[in-house]
Amino acid sequence: MGKFDHIPELTNASTFFAWKMQVLLALDREGAYSHVSDGTDPLDPIEFASVKPKPAKPAKLTDDERKAIVDWSKADAVAKDVLCRRLLPAVLRLIPQERSTTARDVWVALHDNFDHVDVGSWHLVRVRILHMRMKDTSDAARYLSEHSAARRDLIRMGASYSDEEAIFHLIEGLPETGTWPSFCLFLQSSCTIATAASTGTSVSSASKTSASTTHSSISTVLSMSSVTFESVSVKIVAEAHRLVQQLSFLSVGSEYTNAATSPVGPPNVNPATGLRKTRNNPSGTYCDTPVGEGLVCGASNHDKAHCFKPGGGMAGQRPSWRKGKGDKEKDKLTSAAATTASTPTAPAPPAPTSTPVAAAALDSSVASPWTTHSGDLTCAVITELDEGGDAPMPSPALKACLGTLLASSLLDSGTSHTLVSNHAFFRTYMLDTSVNIQTANHGHLPTTGHGECLAFLSIGGDKYRVRLTNCLHA
Numbered sequence: 001m002g003k004f005d006h007i008p009e010l011t012n013a014s015t016f017f018a019w020k021m022q023v024l025l026a027l028d029r030e031g032a033y034s035h036v037s038d039g040t041d042p043l044d045p046i047e048f049a050s051v052k053p054k055p056a057k058p059a060k061l062t063d064d065e066r067k068a069i070v071d072w073s074k075a076d077a078v079a080k081d082v083l084c085r086r087l088l089p090a091v092l093r094l095i096p097q098e099r100s101t102t103a104r105d106v107w108v109a110l111h112d113n114f115d116h117v118d119v120g121s122w123h124l125v126r127v128r129i130l131h132m133r134m135k136d137t138s139d140a141a142r143y144l145s146e147h148s149a150a151r152r153d154l155i156r157m158g159a160s161y162s163d164e165e166a167i168f169h170l171i172e173g174l175p176e177t178g179t180w181p182s183f184c185l186f187l188q189s190s191c192t193i194a195t196a197a198s199t200g201t202s203v204s205s206a207s208k209t210s211a212s213t214t215h216s217s218i219s220t221v222l223s224m225s226s227v228t229f230e231s232v233s234v235k236i237v238a239e240a241h242r243l244v245q246q247l248s249f250l251s252v253g254s255e256y257t258n259a260a261t262s263p264v265g266p267p268n269v270n271p272a273t274g275l276r277k278t279r280n281n282p283s284g285t286y287c288d289t290p291v292g293e294g295l296v297c298g299a300s301n302h303d304k305a306h307c308f309k310p311g312g313g314m315a316g317q318r319p320s321w322r323k324g325k326g327d328k329e330k331d332k333l334t335s336a337a338a339t340t341a342s343t344p345t346a347p348a349p350p351a352p353t354s355t356p357v358a359a360a361a362l363d364s365s366v367a368s369p370w371t372t373h374s375g376d377l378t379c380a381v382i383t384e385l386d387e388g389g390d391a392p393m394p395s396p397a398l399k400a401c402l403g404t405l406l407a408s409s410l411l412d413s414g415t416s417h418t419l420v421s422n423h424a425f426f427r428t429y430m431l432d433t434s435v436n437i438q439t440a441n442h443g444h445l446p447t448t449g450h451g452e453c454l455a456f457l458s459i460g461g462d463k464y465r466v467r468l469t470n471c472l473h474a
Helices: 013-030 063-084 103-114 119-130 137-156 163-172 180-199 201-216 218-223 229-249 327-342 396-402
Strands: 290-292 418-420 426-431 436-438 444-446 449-459 462-473
Touching: 013 063, 013 103, 013 119, 013 137, 063 103, 119 137, 137 163, 137 229, 163 180, 163 229, 180 229, 426 462
Parallel strands: 418 462
Antiparallel strands: 426 449, 436 444, 449 462
């Protein structure tokens, strides 16, 4: 990085003031500031303007005069180099290109073109301030620095931007998660308390006539108190530092000790079931139309009022183009389940009832939609089965019912993503660090990638391959 790379590039009037400040510092560091200054006090060697030495006899130069002119030309070239180093090519064409052009000529030319108030830039800076938002606690330094820089630009441009307006915009951009909303209320209340303390009895007397007017304007409240933009910025920095320190002191697993807030989903999704609200399912719930033997329809694309099955709100109204669709497969599954249920089976050897059994076990002898349809695996672990016998495994009829698509949503864990800590379990993997999981204590758990995982589920001596989608690596 060069020693002049920190100077912002001069492109238009909006960047002139920032460019001018850095250029003046660079000229002062190079000892060439006097080549652009217009000071007239000879007792101030830094501010006093440096001009090209003139010989006593132009036709005949002495050695001292020649040396003074050459030294001055070298110093002036250094000043011109600093001025022309960070200019846009279009701006560079505004500078006279003659060899006799001095650094002061370049300085005057740039001032004549850009040292004026650009009203359009006022609105651009104000719009930028209105859109500034603080993302989280770690973003406090960037948020405050950008706010301070934009406020400084408006003041230098001569715009009317009071401290009260700056404080209002600063508070409006704070996060709306965690404890920050309460902190915003604290800042507003502290402004009101400071107002009452500074005005004393004058507030009580004035409140009899104009109490509503006084407290309705934030400008009036802040102007009467000692609250400044700098003091509010210090409070925000202190609060961010406190939250960072508090997070560093928390032990491992503390994110699970706090109460988790209820997730707020899109307005067209039922947060309790996670189902999308559609024309045939306006409530976003599973269909609970009874289909016999204690089972329900369980479909997710419609509710009971829009179900075509007997007992549903639209029973017997199935469109002609949908009649017979899927009936053959359902009849096969039903007949297979009935046949299997009526076939006597040998009693299984006794086993301890405390052994967990997966209720989503599938019978290999029964046709399963997993072979032709890529669906979601939903299962639950139970420790006790009441099937009227001593068998620790579900009956074939129950396994056949659990194997159908209609019953695949009865035992849903409710999770949308699966966290996997071992990279070896991933079948497909993609590096992506943009996903952060919000914990119960409003912290963030970073992830390194996502993909699909393969797992093997062993039930009753049979092994099933399960594909898990939307897995996150953390």
